Amino acid sequence: MVSPRQIRAARALLGWSQQELADKAIVSLNALARLESGKVDSRLSTMQAIEAALARAGVEFLPAGQRGEGVRLLDPQA
Structure with missing residues (x-):
């Protein structure tokens, strides 16, 4: 499962606002904001809808491990 930090980082890579991600994932802005705050x-x-929307945009989530968790953009043209 992706973390709130990974979601925020993925949005930053894509240059998306919370509203844009909420629209693309078809979730409420309030739910996304609460999730990203970790509260x-x-x-x-x-979570699945958000992760899928980001993956469709070319984001790959890197699992936590010795080097830490992260995200990367597979297609910079996305």
Whole structure:
């Protein structure tokens, strides 16, 4: 599962606002803002929708490990 920091980083790579991501993931802006703040555990379906929207835009999530978690943009033209 991706972390709130990874979601914020992915949005930054894409240059998307919270509203843009919420629209593309078809989730509420309020749910996304709460998720990114780390103040609430979101529904699995919300997390999956957000992760899928970012993946469609070319974001790859790097799992936490010895070198830490991260994100990268696979297609800079996205």
